[in-house]
Amino acid sequence: MNVGEVAALAGVTVxxxxxxDRIGLLSPSGxxxxxxxxxxxxxxxxxxxxxxxxxxGFPLEEVAALLDDASADPAEHLRRQHRLLRDxxxxTSAMVAAxxxxxxxxxMGIALTPEERFEVFGEHDPAQYDAEVRERWGETDAYAQSTRRTAAYSKDDWVRITAEMEDLGNRWVAVMRSGAAPDSAEAMDVAEDNRQHISRSFYECSPEMHAGLGRMYVEDERFAATYEAMAPGLARYVSTAVQANAARQG
Amino acid sequence: MNVGEVAALAGVTVxxxxxxDRIGLLSPSGxxxxxxxxxxxxxxxxxxxxxxxxxxGFPLEEVAALLDDASADPAEHLRRQHRLLRDxxxxTSAMVAAxxxxxxxxxMGIALTPEERFEVFGEHDPAQYDAEVRERWGETDAYAQSTRRTAAYSKDDWVRITAEMEDLGNRWVAVMRSGAAPDSAEAMDVAEDNRQHISRSFYECSPEMHAGLGRMYVEDERFAATYEAMAPGLARYVSTAVQANAARQG
DNA sequence: CTTGACCCTGACGTGGCGTCAGGCTGTTGC
DNA sequence: GCAACAGCCTGACGCCACGTCAGGGTCAAG
Incomplete structure (x- = not known):
């Protein structure tokens, strides 16, 4: 096929x-x-x-990097695309609802506050959003590693891993309820075990990365919700403990 | 408010x-x-x-024209935005389905034809898409009539759909709390209803696809958080139930 | 063998900002 | 009462992902 036909089929211009072709993203094979x-x-x-x-929303250069990554099989692309599309x-439905x-x-003759109006927007400007998602997951080795590993997990593996996660959750709740400070040795020990569990189950997680995750636990509601559901205030507690543990290691 | 605050609120840069301001699209009033x-x-x-x-997807110049059009009241903007968002x-759900x-x-080891692959794209290249939409406003009478109808229609739709989703959430919590195993008939029935709801409301969702979704409920923490927020352990429960239901169907 | 649709390679233009540079403003802490 | 530092200003240049000619070759139909 020559350019015109391809362009018509794909709905792009010649x-x-x-x-x-010029930038090397897609050079015809002949x-x-x-x-x-x-x-x-x-x-x-x-x-x-x-x-x-x-x-x-990926810049073309990154698209090239993604597609030329020999370690990424087609299924991985499909999973990533699927995830981003569902996001x-x-x-979009949040915006419709807004x-x-x-x-x-x-x-009803009611006026909304500016905050209410920007709610759905505010945190999630479209470009920033996609960029943010990529920053957190897409481009990182950790994400790639995680998907590669988890793809191989059996149902039993998942049962075990989620049980371990549940156990860790219980330990978090227990240590917080015990009154131990988030930077106490007890809390940091749980943090360390948690970090090692992530490393074993998902991706190599250095203390610094874990500290970054810790910050996310409070900054990102989606993550915070998981911990808050176990016990009110737990998100912040875990976040502090994890960062204290990282400092202890460094 | 000065620039920095507005920027932070709206999620844009200064x-x-x-x-x-420079291009006259939005000049502060003071x-x-x-x-x-x-x-x-x-x-x-x-x-x-x-x-x-x-x-x-509107170019800024057109945005200015739309907003400066004195003959357009706020309700008209809302209707238009609503229609475009629903489009x-x-x-997007067509792309997800693809x-x-x-x-x-x-x-299954089947290859799709190029035409099948570009199907969802072909007609609807984003730029062409918006241009097409804008073109449609030409017949303002027909447009106004049709938007009023779809807007009224969809509003009810969405109220109904969100109510149904809430109901499903409650049923999940209830069946889990009842002590029924995630692969019990009761849990699988909820899973089946959930699948059919997705099919009716969003996209044709086969049992296999649903099983895939189920896996995602635990793999992807953001999805997991939604269920975990309803009840601890629910993400895993739903995931298991959905996969059991898919196996039962297959 | 001409006509018209299609292809090629530069080269410049454009929209929507990002990113300094160089300089004023306003608040907070000592 | 002033230093320091965050926040605001106006140019001016840069960048990405193409759009849009210009000038010229290619190919199937009539």
């Missing part, structure tokens, strides 16, 4: 394909004697991946 | 606000004697509109 670009089925395949990642779905809330408020 | 930009509540209002339209929701179809095909 110029876009020229551009992708040329005619006259210099016409010839795209193979494999090229279409790659183009498909490129367009998906592009739509998800977007969630976010607009509906505003409609309703208008009908 | 530079962005400078830019919007300045201090020292030249500091002062944003009023009305300015925040406008910023909110700007960000929504921007997210929907996006539809498109990725899931591809996952399934891969698992």
């Amino acid at each position: 110029r876009t394909l020229h551009h992708y 040329r005619t004697s006259a210099g016409y670009r010839q795209y193979s089925a494999a090229d279409l395949d790659r183009l498909h991946q490129v367009l998906l990642y592009r739509e998800l 977007r779905l969630e976010r 607009v509906e809330k505003e409609m309703e408020a208008r009908d | 530079r962005t606000l400078h830019h919007y 300045r201090t004697s020292a030249g500091y930009r002062q944003y009023s509540a009305a300015d925040l209002d406008r910023l909110h509109q700007v960000l929504l339209y921007r997210e929907l 996006r929701l539809e498109r 990725v899931e179809k591809e996952m399934e095909a891969r698992d």
